[in-house]
Structures are given as C-alpha cells and as structure tokens.
Amino acid sequence: MQLNGDQRLEAYRRMLRIRRFEEEGMRQFKGDKIPGFFHSSVGQEAAIVGACLALRDDDAMTGTHRSHGHPIGKGAHLDALMAEVMGKEGGICKGRGGSMHFADNSVGIISESAIVGGGIPLATGCAFSARVRGVDQVTLCFFGDGAVNQGTFHESLNMASLWKLPVIYLCENNGYAITTSLAQSHGQPDIALRAAGYGMPGVTVDGQDVCAVYEAAAQAVRRARAGEGPTLIVANTYRFDEHSFGLVISGEPYRSVEEVEAHKRDRDPILLYRTVLLEEGINEESLGAVEDEVAEAVKQAVKFALASPMPRPETLPDYMFNSPLAGQYSSAAGLERN
Amino acid sequence: MLTDAQKLAPTPGTHIQMTYLEALMQAQMEEMDRDERVVLMGEDISVYGGDKLIERFGRNRIWDTPISEGSFTGMGIGAAINGLRPIVDLEFASFAYLASDQIINQASKLRYMTGGQIDIPIVFRCCMFSTGSMAAQHADRPYPLFMNVPGLKIISPTSAADIKGLMKSAIRDGDPVLVFEEKRLWPLKGDVPTDPDHVIPIGKADVKREGKDVTLIAIAGAIRPTMEAVDALAKEGISVEVIDPRTLKPLDHEAFKTSVAKTGRLVIVENGHRVCNVGSEIVAVMAEEAFDLLKRPILRLSAPDIHVPFSPSLEKDFYPTKDHIVAAVRRLL
Ligand SMILES: Cc1ncc(C[n+]2csc(CCOP(=O)(O)OP(=O)(O)O)c2C)c(N)n1
Numbered sequence: 001m002q003l004n005g006d007q008r009l010e011a012y013r014r015m016l017r018i019r020r021f022e023e024e025g026m027r028q029f030k031g032d033k034i035p036g037f038f039h040s041s042v043g044q045e046a047a048i049v050g051a052c053l054a055l056r057d058d059d060a061m062t063g064t065h066r067s068h069g070h071p072i073g074k075g076a077h078l079d080a081l082m083a084e085v086m087g088k089e090g091g092i093c094k095g096r097g098g099s100m101h102f103a104d105n106s107v108g109i110i111s112e113s114a115i116v117g118g119g120i121p122l123a124t125g126c127a128f129s130a131r132v133r134g135v136d137q138v139t140l141c142f143f144g145d146g147a148v149n150q151g152t153f154h155e156s157l158n159m160a161s162l163w164k165l166p167v168i169y170l171c172e173n174n175g176y177a178i179t180t181s182l183a184q185s186h187g188q189p190d191i192a193l194r195a196a197g198y199g200m201p202g203v204t205v206d207g208q209d210v211c212a213v214y215e216a217a218a219q220a221v222r223r224a225r226a227g228e229g230p231t232l233i234v235a236n237t238y239r240f241d242e243h244s245f246g247l248v249i250s251g252e253p254y255r256s257v258e259e260v261e262a263h264k265r266d267r268d269p270i271l272l273y274r275t276v277l278l279e280e281g282i283n284e285e286s287l288g289a290v291e292d293e294v295a296e297a298v299k300q301a302v303k304f305a306l307a308s309p310m311p312r313p314e315t316l317p318d319y320m321f322n323s324p325l326a327g328q329y330s331s332a333a334g335l336e337r338n
Numbered sequence: 339m340l341t342d343a344q345k346l347a348p349t350p351g352t353h354i355q356m357t358y359l360e361a362l363m364q365a366q367m368e369e370m371d372r373d374e375r376v377v378l379m380g381e382d383i384s385v386y387g388g389d390k391l392i393e394r395f396g397r398n399r400i401w402d403t404p405i406s407e408g409s410f411t412g413m414g415i416g417a418a419i420n421g422l423r424p425i426v427d428l429e430f431a432s433f434a435y436l437a438s439d440q441i442i443n444q445a446s447k448l449r450y451m452t453g454g455q456i457d458i459p460i461v462f463r464c465c466m467f468s469t470g471s472m473a474a475q476h477a478d479r480p481y482p483l484f485m486n487v488p489g490l491k492i493i494s495p496t497s498a499a500d501i502k503g504l505m506k507s508a509i510r511d512g513d514p515v516l517v518f519e520e521k522r523l524w525p526l527k528g529d530v531p532t533d534p535d536h537v538i539p540i541g542k543a544d545v546k547r548e549g550k551d552v553t554l555i556a557i558a559g560a561i562r563p564t565m566e567a568v569d570a571l572a573k574e575g576i577s578v579e580v581i582d583p584r585t586l587k588p589l590d591h592e593a594f595k596t597s598v599a600k601t602g603r604l605v606i607v608e609n610g611h612r613v614c615n616v617g618s619e620i621v622a623v624m625a626e627e628a629f630d631l632l633k634r635p636i637l638r639l640s641a642p643d644i645h646v647p648f649s650p651s652l653e654k655d656f657y658p659t660k661d662h663i664v665a666a667v668r669r670l671l
Contacts, residue, residue, distance in 0.1 A: 035650050036471030087471065087649030095649030098473045114475040115436070116405045149404035177405055178382040185404035251389030310651035317644050 041069035043240035046269035050213025063112035090308030117150025127167035146177025164229035207235030380427030411437035446489030498528035503538030543593035549579035557608035567663035602633035
C-alpha cells in the first residue's frame with residue numbers, strides 16, 4: 001500500500017502545514033502572544049502525517065502534550081488551532097485547553113493528554129467502543145518513547161491484544177523524554193520488541209520517511225479493520241527544537257549540537273520528501289503552489305487568532321458539565337468570593 | 339553579589355539571604371551530606387533546579403527515573419522500608435495522582451497494617467504550578483485530597499526559612515511526608531539560618547504578622563496576595579493577624595484558637611478548590627472547638643469548583659487576589 005496520486009501532494013501539504021504552523025507559533029510565542037508551554041513537532045512531521053493519511057475521516061485519534069501536529073496531520077483547519085494556543089474565545093477548545101490539549105473532534109481527535117501516557121487507555125477504550133458497536137472505525141494512538149515506560153502502555157496493549165481491538169499504537173520515538181535518552185530509561189531500547197510480549201506485531205519504521213510510515217500504518221489499519229487486532233509501530237524520528245520552546249536546561253547537555261545539526265541537515269523529513277517528489281516527476285511549480293497555499297493558510301490563521309477576543313471572565317464555568325445540577329454553580333459562586 | 343557556593347555554604351549561627359527554591363535545595367543537600375541513606379529520585383531532576391545535587395552526589399544518590407510515576411513512587415516506598423530515606427520528586431503536583439495509589443494504599447497504610455513492624459521514612463515532593471497557563475492537567479493543588487488520608491504528614495511552608503527547616507524535618511521524619519511547595523514562592527527571598535540543624539517541627543503554625551482586628555489564615559501560594567492585602571489594610575488602620583499553618587496535617591488548632599481569641603474574626607485564604615478544602619476543615623474545627631470566640635461568621639476564599647482554564651483572561655482572577663482579600667476582611671468589620 002503506497003501513497004497514491006492525490007495523497008502524495010497532500011502528504012507534502014500537511015507536513016508543511018505543521019512546520020509552518022510551529023514556526024509561526026514560535027514567533028508569536030516570542031512576541032508574547034502565546035502563554036504557557038509550546039512543544040513543537042518540528043522534525044517529526046513525517047511520522048505524524050504518514051500515520052494520519054492511512055486513516056479515514058471518521059477514524060479516531062489521541063495525541064500527546066506535543067499536540068499541534070496531530071490535528072493538522074489529520075486535516076484540521078488552522079484558524080481555531082492558532083486561536084487556541086493564544087487562549088482565545090475562537091480557539092478549538094475555547095481557551096480552556098491551550099497548547100498541550102489540541103483536541104479537534106471535527107477530525108476525530110478525542111483528546112490529547114499532557115499527562116504522559118494518559119491517552120493510551122483512552123485510545124484503547126475508543127477502539128473497544130468501535131468493537132462493541134460493531135463499526136469498522138480504527139483508532140490511532142500517538143505517544144512518545146517516554147510514555148512507553150508508563151504502566152498505562154503495558155496494561156492497554158495487553159487488553160487490546162486480548163480483545164483484538166482495532167487500535168494502532170504509534171510511538172513517535174524521538175529518542176528523548178525531555179533530557180532522558182532511551183538508553184537511560186529503557187531496559188529494552190528496541191521498543192518494537194515489546195509488542196511480542198503482548199502477542200501483537202511490532203514494526204519499526206524510518207519516521208523521517210513519510211511513505212514508509214504510511215505503508216506501515218496502512219498495513220496496521222487493514223489488520224485492525226479486518227478484526228485482527230492491534231499493531232505497535234515505532235517511528236524513529238527526531239525533535240529539532242528543545243523539549244519546549246524557550247526551555248533552558250542547565251547542567252550537562254543531554255544531546256550534542258552536532259547530533260542536532262546532523263539531523264537538521266540530513267534527516268529533515270520535509271526536505272527528504274521534496275526530493276522524492278521531484279524525482280517522481282512532480283514539478284517545482286506544483287510544489288511551489290502548495291508552499292504558497294500553506295503560507296497563506298498560516299497567515300490567515302494568525303489573523304483570525306489575533307482578531308478573536310479573549311474569553312470573557314463570566315464564561316469561566318462554561319463547558320464544565322453537560323447538564324449542570326441546580327445549584328451546582330452556587331459553589332462556583334466562589335467566583336463572587338462569597 | 340554572592341556566588342551560589344557562598345550562598346549555600348553553611349556557617350552555623352548566622353543567617354543568609356536566599357530564595358525559597360535555594361533554601362529547598364540546600365535542605366536536601368545538607369540532609370544528603372548528613373545521612374547517606376537519603377537518596378533523591380524523579381524525572382529530569384536537573385530541569386527543575388537539581389543540577390547542583392547531581393554534581394555533588396553523583397548518580398548513585400540521585401536517580402533520573404523513566405516516566406513511571408506509579409512505579410518509581412512504589413520503588414521509593416520499598417526502598418524506604420528497606421533502609422533508605424528516599425525523596426521522591428513528583429515535580430508537578432498534578433502527577434501525584436498517578437502516584438496516589440502507592441502513596442495512599444501502600445505508604446500511608448503499611449506501618450499500621452503490619453502492626454508497626456515497618457517504618458516508611460519517605461518524602462514526596464509535589465510542586466503546585468498554579469499560574470502561567472499550565473491548563474488543568476498541570477495546575478492542580480491536590481493537598482486536600484491527601485489530607486483525607488490517615489497516615490500521611492503534609493507540609494506546605496511559605497518562606498525560605500520555613501521550607502528549609504520543614505524540609506529537613508520531613509527528611510528526618512520516620513513517616514511518609516508530602517511536601518506541597520508552590521512555584522510562585524520559588525523566587526521569594528528571605529533570611530535563612532545557616533545552622534545545618536535548623537529544623538522546624540512538623541505541626542507548628544507560625545504567626546507571619548501580628549494584628550488585632552481580624553485573623554487571616556493563608557495557605558501556601560495564597561500568602562502572596564494576602565501580604566499585599568494586609569499591607570493595604572494596615573494603611574487604613576485595619577490590623578490583620580496572619581497565620582501560616584506551614585503544616586497542613588496535622589493542623590495546629592491551638593495557634594488558630596489563640597489568634598481568634600484575640601480578634602474574634604477569621605478569614606481563610608487558599609488556592610485549593612472550594613469544596614472540602616483545608617478551609618473547610620479549619621471552619622469545622624473552629625465550629626467544634628472555638629465557636630464562642632467568634633464574633634462574626636468565618637469567610638473562606640478559594641479557587642472556584644471549576645478546572646483551571648488555560649486562557650490568561652480566565653485564569654487571571656481564578657485564585658483569590660489582593661482585592662478579594664481586602665473586601666473579605668472589610669466585610670467582617
Ligand atoms: C505523567 C507525567 N509525568 C511527567 C510529565 C512531564 N513531562 C512532560 S513531557 C515529558 C517527556 C515525554 O517524553 P516522550 O513521551 O518521549 O514525548 P516527547 O516529549 O519526546 O514528544 C515529561 C517527562 C508529564 N507531563 N506527565
């Protein structure tokens with residue numbers, strides 16, 4: 001299963017949308033327009049987009065604290081995402097979630113967890129629901145190499161295998177959990193081997209190669225839809241920026257400047273794919289058109305986000321409950337400070 | 339300007355200015371020097387101010403763990419039962435939920451359930467990152483939840499000298515102690531005794547400001563707007579006594595009663611959510627033990643019963659501010 005005609009340019013478009021969104025986000029962060037944390041996915045675009053493109057529109061997904069790439073990879077509109085990182089009313093989560101929690105339900109994202117490993121059981125449950133309801137929806141679960149050490153990973157993979165749930169566990173293995181390398185935190189650093197312990201296939205792919213990720217994911221989607229159960233895919237990738245924007249880590253460096261530079265130079269997933277597309281006969285003009293379109297979409301998103309108002313303080317309790325009980329917000333009247 | 343080394347060097351009997359965070363680090367450093375059974379474990383320790391500890395004690399005493407809160411917390415508990423005195427740093431207090439099964443079902447209960455056959459001398463550090471758009475999964479203040487668990491001691495001091503003295507007590511204590519520090523207090527400077535045996539007993543409140551009109555009990559990070567409010571009120575001639583419980587479990591009932599006996603009025607300010615927080619407990623204690631001392635109803639200020647929002651416009655007034663506190667005190671007069 002390979003990326004077909006239209007998908008090939010779409011893969012390029014979505015990777016570029018992630019890259020430009022993140023770059024613009026970092027600029028806005030510097031300009032004090034974005035509060036809180038900002039974890040960028042620059043360098044990891046192929047792992048995200050390759051996996052997302054293997055899904056149907058009605059398939060579900062969960063993500064992580066490094067949350068911006070996932071909805072964009074699944075095709076989300078940029079405006080409400082940019083507004084969300086700025087904490088605006090027009091944000092996809094109405095300013096309640098922010099940078100680490102970009103849940104865009106319109107593209108099937110049920111949540112992004114800033115609790116490392118927190119989303120893995122949710123994805124498993126989402127797949128369980130599809131199984132119980134007898135629909136052929138698949139769930140894609142993103143997590144990092146660090147999350148593999150959480151108990152949730154082990155317990156979820158066991159249940160998914162036991163009940164042959166239609167879920168794909170996709171590890172964006174960028175080699176580090178903040179400052180902690182794989183070697184410092186994994187008794188078995190070959191993460192895909194862990195799948196064997198749960199009776200499911202474990203596949204390692206080059207996460208900088210969008211086609212390779214797509215192929216592995218498409219294969220896993222086929223298995224899942226056919227009722228054959230879960231797959232663990234480990235996409236080896238790299239984070240080009242610091243763990244989160246502006247984070248300064250004192251003490252001994254945990255990765256060398258040379259290592260980072262070499263990845264940026266030789267392993268940039270977007271540059272690698274651009275070369276492939278040119279070799280396959282897609283001309284500069286078509287690529288240029290995509291690049292312009294993406295630049296325009298990001299510009300528009302910033303415009304939308306800047307113009308969107310801040311949420312009004314009196315809306316603070318909104319969205320707490322689906323059906324509030326009478327009197328529930330007399331306690332929120334802690335707001336009025338008695 | 340003093341260098342870090344100068345600031346951190348112990349000279350018995352003197353005081354030195356340092357921040358809350360430096361005092362916390364110094365407490366750990368001195369206790370690790372004093373007792374080689376003390377070890378520190380947690381994720382990315384250097385990111386949260388621990389690089390000096392790594393330099394000094396090396397990797398056999400300082401453990402960067404995998405992201406496995408439930409399990410490394412349990413490992414710490416096992417190690418404590420078996421001869422070490424671990425400090426488990428959970429960083430964000432919100433992550434204490436992942437560790438809560440081990441803290442509650444194991445650490446708090448095992449001494450009791452084994453009829454006192456074992457001791458669990460362990461410290462859990464949980465920092466409350468309640469501002470700065472962390473959003474709901476990183477901004478919790480879960481101390482009330484743990485207060486409802488027997489078998490745990492809980493401290494939440496607010497000054498540099500207090501965090502140093504209480505942290506040292508916690509490390510020397512033979513039982514599980516939870517430390518709820520507050521990120522907003524990290525940069526606050528204060529005079530700290532350099533005596534390596536400067537310890538403050540767990541369970542003793544401190545009067546941070548003497549006054550006669552109203553008693554104000556401030557918990558953890560709430561001390562900052564409280565002090566601003568008290569200064570503003572003083573200019574109007576209103577004299578507020580400020581009490582910092584420092585230890586949340588056990589609470590120092592006598593200190594509260596002594597003060598209310600003087601003022602007859604009580605306001606409690608904290609950043610926890612409103613329902614069943616530490617204020618609720620203090621109100622119950624006062625109703626049971628000191629009802630006669632009160633001239634007016636007790637007022638509680640807290641965060642509302644709503645999750646911490648991301649957007650700065652919603653987060654801005656989420657916790658009690660100076661103005662809220664001033665208004666509450668005025669209402670009681
Ligand atoms: C339960 C929990 N523990 C710790 C953290 C702090 N933390 C945030 S991101 C992170 C590293 C995650 O590493 P990984 O899963 O590899 O994802 P990456 O950041 O590399 O994308 C840590 C330790 C957290 N958010 N949640």
